[in-house]
Amino acid sequence: MKNNINMFDQxxxxxxxxxxxxxxxxxxxxVDKGGLLEQEGxxxxxxxxxxxxxxxxxxxxxxxxxxxxxxxEGEFLTAMxxxxxxKPSYENIEAMEKTKVARIKYESLLKLFEKHHDLERxxxxxxxxxxxxxxxxxxxxxxxxxxxxxxxxxxxRPKIIQRASVGQIATYLDMxxxxxxxxxxxx
Amino acid sequence: MKNNINMFDQxxxxxxxxxxxxxxxxxxxxVDKGGLLEQEGxxxxxxxxxxxxxxxxxxxxxxxxxxxxxxxEGEFLTAMxxxxxxKPSYENIEAMEKTKVARIKYESLLKLFEKHHDLERxxxxxxxxxxxxxxxxxxxxxxxxxxxxxxxxxxxRPKIIQRASVGQIATYLDMxxxxxxxxxxxx
DNA sequence: ATAATCTTTTGAGGAAAGTCAAATAATCAG
DNA sequence: CTGATTATTTGACTTTCCTCAAAAGATTAT
Numbered sequence: 001m002k003n004n005i006n007m008f009d010q011x012x013x014x015x016x017x018x019x020x021x022x023x024x025x026x027x028x029x030x031v032d033k034g035g036l037l038e039q040e041g042x043x044x045x046x047x048x049x050x051x052x053x054x055x056x057x058x059x060x061x062x063x064x065x066x067x068x069x070x071x072x073e074g075e076f077l078t079a080m081x082x083x084x085x086x087k088p089s090y091e092n093i094e095a096m097e098k099t100k101v102a103r104i105k106y107e108s109l110l111k112l113f114e115k116h117h118d119l120e121r122x123x124x125x126x127x128x129x130x131x132x133x134x135x136x137x138x139x140x141x142x143x144x145x146x147x148x149x150x151x152x153x154x155x156x157r158p159k160i161i162q163r164a165s166v167g168q169i170a171t172y173l174d175m176x177x178x179x180x181x182x183x184x185x186x187x
Numbered sequence: 188m189k190n191n192i193n194m195f196d197q198x199x200x201x202x203x204x205x206x207x208x209x210x211x212x213x214x215x216x217x218v219d220k221g222g223l224l225e226q227e228g229x230x231x232x233x234x235x236x237x238x239x240x241x242x243x244x245x246x247x248x249x250x251x252x253x254x255x256x257x258x259x260e261g262e263f264l265t266a267m268x269x270x271x272x273x274k275p276s277y278e279n280i281e282a283m284e285k286t287k288v289a290r291i292k293y294e295s296l297l298k299l300f301e302k303h304h305d306l307e308r309x310x311x312x313x314x315x316x317x318x319x320x321x322x323x324x325x326x327x328x329x330x331x332x333x334x335x336x337x338x339x340x341x342x343x344r345p346k347i348i349q350r351a352s353v354g355q356i357a358t359y360l361d362m363x364x365x366x367x368x369x370x371x372x373x374x
Numbered sequence: 375a376t377a378a379t380c381t382t383t384t385g386a387g388g389a390a391a392g393t394c395a396a397a398t399a400a401t402c403a404g
Numbered sequence: 405c406t407g408a409t410t411a412t413t414t415g416a417c418t419t420t421c422c423t424c425a426a427a428a429g430a431t432t433a434t
Contacts, residue, residue: 066329066330068325080318081318084319124314127314128271130318131317132271134318134325135255137325139253141328141329142253145421167382176421177382181384354411354412363392364412365392365412369391369414372413
């Protein structure tokens with residue numbers, strides 16, 4: 001449990017009772033590099049929290065894939081669209097290295113909301129963060145050139161540049177591998 | 188009040204009490220074409236519901252602007268990023284024609300949440316919808332060519348094509364006015 | 375260690391969409 | 405209604421980034 005402690009640090013409003021009830025519903029999971037936490041075509045039933053390691057969310061289109069987000073230790077993660085809508089996901093989530101996650105089932109979460117309104121609030125806050133980061137990503141992708149998108153990523157999330165491959169970063173920044181490689185060469 | 192009735196139709200789980208309490212906190216507003224509901228630099232304090240008319244959310248970058256979304260009658264609307272984070276907004280929201288909105292203050296909403304948990308849930312659902320549509324927009328902007336983005340908009344939201352200008356649609360679809368004009372010419 | 379595989383870099387050429395400029399069409403104010 | 409302003413279309417040219425191809429560099433399995 002020591003590992004999970006920081007999970008709630010981000011949500012000071014949460015009462016002891018709710019934390020305990022929440023933790024009771026968690027189970028934990030170890031995934032190897034390249035292993036899938038979520039797969040397109042299936043409804044996403046879990047909200048994850050990364051204890052150790054990192055993950056990548058991506059869509060597949062024909063042969064190429066499009067990275068939507070990278071997640072590191074201490075972050076919550078799910079295929080939000082499917083988790084929300086209860087429809088099959090278009091999203092895949094894979095571990096970028098050996099990764100340990102805690103996770104809670106959608107159903108369990110809804111049940112907890114009935115008893116613990118502060119948990120529903122916390123979930124709302126997670127959702128809000130998700131929203132904010134998505135919006136930032138959208139704006140940023142529209143305003144900036146390929147080169148600036150890369151420089152921004154270096155500023156904001158340098159760890160990702162260390163931990164993801166050029167190919168993965170390229171699909172995240174919406175440019176070809178070759179373009180990214182050339183940009184990196186000229187810094 | 189007759190006008191507002193459909194506001195809750197979208198949220199069947201909501202109890203009578205909560206509806207009444209919510210409506211008590213609403214005030215309504217009439218904005219002329221081009222009038223601003225929200226302005227960059229200010230914290231967004233309101234959640235809006237469009238009773239009649241339409242609105243456009245956009246960011247400004249140097250001289251050009253970037254349209255993030257269009258909203259029509261029956262839809263909720265706010266500068267979500269600022270509304271959530273309580274930081275100054277980068278977003279502007281303008282009426283695209285003479286527009287009637289109902290709105291509730293952020294503070295009022297939070298107070299209502301204390302008493303009416305079903306309202307907090309409804310708000311969560313609004314947030315979820317916001318999220319889903321944003322994600323769809325992000326994916327769609329990455330997967331598709333300029334031409335396909337336009338064809339998609341025609342399919343999904345034909346009313347927008349009728350009501351927004353070529354310039355506004357172009358900034359929404361992230362292409363130049365000229366490119367959009369050429370695409371329209373070739374259909 | 376060595377071959378086999380996968381990833382990244384580099385080069386050449388091409389496609390998509392952008393910019394600038396001018397012409398045409400639509401809208402608005404008096 | 406008419407001139408003035410604003411929006412849209414069209415054309416010529418440029419830029420950005422993509423694709424294809426091949427070489428160089430890492431990584432992995434045997």
